[in-house]
Amino acid sequence: MRYTPELLIEAYRTMQTIRLFEERCILEFERGNIPGFVHAYNGQEAVAAGVCMHLSDRDVIGSTHRGHGHCIAKGCDVIGMMKEIMGKSTGLCKGKGGSMHIADFDKGMIGANAIVGGAPPLCNGAALTAKTLGTNHVAVSFGGDGSSNQGTTLEALNMAVVLQLPHIFIIENNGYGEGTGADYAVGCESLAERTAGFGMPAVAIDGTDFFAVYEQAKEYIDLARKGGGPSAIEAETVRFDGHFIGDPQLYRGENELDDIKKNRDCIKLFRNRVTAEKWLEAERMDEIDAEVAALIERAVEEGMNAPFPEPADLYADVYKTY
Amino acid sequence: MRYTPELLIEAYRTMQTIRLFEERCILEFERGNIPGFVHAYNGQEAVAAGVCMHLSDRDVIGSTHRGHGHCIAKGCDVIGMMKEIMGKSTGLCKGKGGSMHIADFDKGMIGANAIVGGAPPLCNGAALTAKTLGTNHVAVSFGGDGSSNQGTTLEALNMAVVLQLPHIFIIENNGYGEGTGADYAVGCESLAERTAGFGMPAVAIDGTDFFAVYEQAKEYIDLARKGGGPSAIEAETVRFDGHFIGDPQLYRGENELDDIKKNRDCIKLFRNRVTAEKWLEAERMDEIDAEVAALIERAVEEGMNAPFPEPADLYADVYKTY
Amino acid sequence: MTNTAKQAEATGTSSIKTYRQAINEALFQEMRRDPTVIVLGEEVSGGAGTDGIDDAYGGVFGVTKGLVHEFSRKRVIDTPISESAIIGAAAGAACTGLRPVAELMFFDFIGVSFDQIFNQAAKFRYMFGGKPNTPMVIRATVGAGWRAGPQHSNMLHPVVAHIPGLKVVMPSNAYDAKGLMISAIRDDDPVIFLEYKTLYDSKCEVPDDLYTIPFGEASFTREGSDVTIVAISGMVPRANAVADKLAGEGISCDVIDPRTISPLDVESIIESVEVTGRLVIVDEANERCSLAADISSIVAEQAFHALRAPIRKVTAPHTPVPFSPVLEDLYIPSPERIEQAVRDVLEA
């Protein structure tokens, strides 16, 4: 496949935005500026970026508790996200949702989801809308290895096949569901094969390789747009942080984190490849780093300065009319 | 495999008891002697019989809304069953359960289940008891093709593999879930293969062939008793009656019922085989027919004469203590 | 507002229809009017993937009969037995541009789909900052009396009325059923539409045209000044029968059918109790943390000084629904129990 510099820059910017956003969330969480319960996506950037680059605002994604990366890749405003995560009234969801419940319907992002396995049935619905209205839009659900064992996910797979829905299931296998190994919790040898057993094309790819993700996603998304129905990608990836920010990660092996950060950092791997292939210059990427850093800085600053909701907001938006 | 006459007689008696029990239920339902909502098992007798002959009272089965056959094969008293189905106080569940909720814990029958997909998670639990207590008992769940698409069933498959539970999943594929074809509702080509994808041995067999069921069930039950974990059998079978008694069956093809009754009647096939092989004499089977007919007659008679519950029974047995 | 008043709103012809037909007609007419309305669920047509005919069932209670012939399988979608996936598909379709009517068949099946109802669809608008509409209807049948046993006979509406973000509709007659279904389809929030099993064949005059009944407006099915009876769903005809009987003795009852229990027309109930000073609530749900308790507590708080006797609730006992007909009949609030409760509040 031929990669234009524009595309590579966009990919790099997306991944780096996610990385710096998450690293900053970790910092601001530790500083007490972010309340609650946050699950960082750093390490998995190539998956969100490689998939979402094929999607327009009219295509829909559904996400997970670990949703910041999907939001950013789908085009959500990072400043609005940071405000949301800080519980501010000008956040993307007016501070009502927080980290685990970010959505931006204008961008086709129909929600992070704090219920493991929550999104796949919903994305069937979005795909059903596309099919019923005869658009060529698609839906993409993201879910982890852990979520693959949830009945809602498994039901959704079969339903997508039966109704031939344009829905691509992305299974991000980062090896863990909380502190439980995927090797333990997933009884079969291969999630891709188990999924293929439902009657849809499904493959496992290296999820730390942006190019592998990008190319496989393109194939399946194109297929869905053409009426070819659902498919699934198991992206083998790594999580750089704990299950949640603050997790002591006692389930990690010795040197595991050092090792994956050294050898399986999707952004490093991307930089290495594009510089080795001479597709992009390191300086150009450094420039982007600086731009992204400035954006994140601004997001935090605006986030900190943004107002909290008013008491009356507690009662707003339960219903349209009641 | 060598089949003793005793075994064959037991098999034949079980199948014929189910057959005549169901035919009589249909009649008594039409006569208004059975209230409610009854799903007959006739046509599928070889599955219940072929599986349950390997089980003792300490082994556990969990069943479905179409549970009469499993109950009979597991040794439940047919008179107690008929009373239950008629809503009588001396029924197996004191008239509280009815057709869709027959259980007999003394016989290891932990319940018919009116919720499609209800039993597989429960049978994992029974298998967990066996594993935890170190007995060599097994659990068997019965479910239909339709139930295989329910999230609870799918979750239970994975959990059984993860915990290596002695649980045999029997999928009775009778081609229909209510009036929907299994070809439509099951997205994949083969339920056995989809199930195998979860990481357990699974095969499809001809469920109208008692001998095929018996032999495959033996293999998997033995495996489970020896600590070999879960497995699954897709038994391809046929339903002779409607989804429920009274169903107009508009979803059937022309001549479909005639055809399956002529060519895929598991009891006929059994008789043909055992007489052709000269394993049993037709007269011996005719004798059994008469014995079974007398038993069913007695069940209906005693059922009709049995008392209904007393008003105070409404409040009994919600809790052990409250 | 009384039914008579409401009926005046609908113009044109009308005829006697069953509850089943009324809902069916509402679905037909709304699907004609709005191409984004779809119907999905198990057996909503029936016969998919078989050698028999389409529309083999048209819903297990026949409520969606015929739709597939006019609107095709594209808009009348039979599904696998996967209730979470059914409700999820409806919710996901609703927030992206369709108006799905999902059938859950028996409301007892919320057990295998509850997350998609209460944690997803119900919360979208609030947790996503007010942005999405989620115009979906979940249809299901409720109630005992059908000899369907413990797992197919529950009411369970208190469980969903408890949940912020859901609206809950419980029509007690064919007229209301049609108008409320049309309102439910047009509503931009998730609506739970509960059909009482043994009412399907009940009949009344129903306009042929489209008409809506607003949510949160109770109907006074009987008017009187001695006692207020609030009755829910299948209990309304029973309450009416009791009121008619007592009228013969000179005891006059307001019978109030809230029609929607979320929102609830508190005002009408309070107004009536301010006059009668006595309240009986009849609801087939189990008694603990129930709608009957809810209404009782609201009235006891807001009309405290008007109450001349303790409020009486006539509900199912704290037991599952038994199969045996003799027990099931005792389980459901009977006219005798309702009548006794009315006499009790009059004597207290």
Add this chain to the structure above:
Amino acid sequence: MTNTAKQAEATGTSSIKTYRQAINEALFQEMRRDPTVIVLGEEVSGGAGTDGIDDAYGGVFGVTKGLVHEFSRKRVIDTPISESAIIGAAAGAACTGLRPVAELMFFDFIGVSFDQIFNQAAKFRYMFGGKPNTPMVIRATVGAGWRAGPQHSNMLHPVVAHIPGLKVVMPSNAYDAKGLMISAIRDDDPVIFLEYKTLYDSKCEVPDDLYTIPFGEASFTREGSDVTIVAISGMVPRANAVADKLAGEGISCDVIDPRTISPLDVESIIESVEVTGRLVIVDEANERCSLAADISSIVAEQAFHALRAPIRKVTAPHTPVPFSPVLEDLYIPSPERIEQAVRDVLEA
């Protein structure tokens, strides 16, 4: 009965323990005593199938910490993320000879496991004619205040208290938590055991030995004669604080902690209201079809003539739980709102 009275029952040593430690100790001691007790759920040990250590979590709130070391993975079973399968396994194990304690982590996850709870386990005894025991405990955390957002902060106990066949336990302090957990494990019916998130670090004196607290016996955490306050779970400390403050003004309150909401100690509440004539109910659940409504309606029916003012409920509003801390703090009944309600009933 007061806590002092109850404490007298337990002999031997005691020490200050947190709510978390108290439950943990109950699990340890019961697992030692009875080899059929097992614990299962997600991360109850943690670290399964990893290169790290066993017991990496010991439950996400640390409540099951250490169990795996003493009882091994045979009896402390980490599971996949499959809540229906977890509850189903517990129910199936319970009716065949074990006493499982299943962890649902956040009670919000009943959405993906509700059928196995309400339609299966809860109904076994009744629908199977009284034969099976189903001695299982479902542990889960409830409540807001943890900034966990709309899908991890609900109470939802009214939903399960509504269901016949379930018992529902909601301890408000470490002492009760231990005794109630031991009773729950020994109970032959399914018990829902709800732990209030922000109480895990609260402490009090807890006996080191095994002791039980019977279900259906409320505890009077404060005694008084002007107003009765019934408070549930995490609301008990708040009600106590308000009672203590008002005591300084000469207003004396009975504060009643039902401890188990199904069964509910109606008698104690009625007795108190017969004296005070005034009732405030404090519960964090949403208001519609709630436990607060339930208690209100029972009291208004049974103690009608004793009531000198309308009963006041202090509950969460009819909204999901918002994430933003400023809104979440408004969502939970505050000491100020409780105090105001007490003053209101005194003035009415």
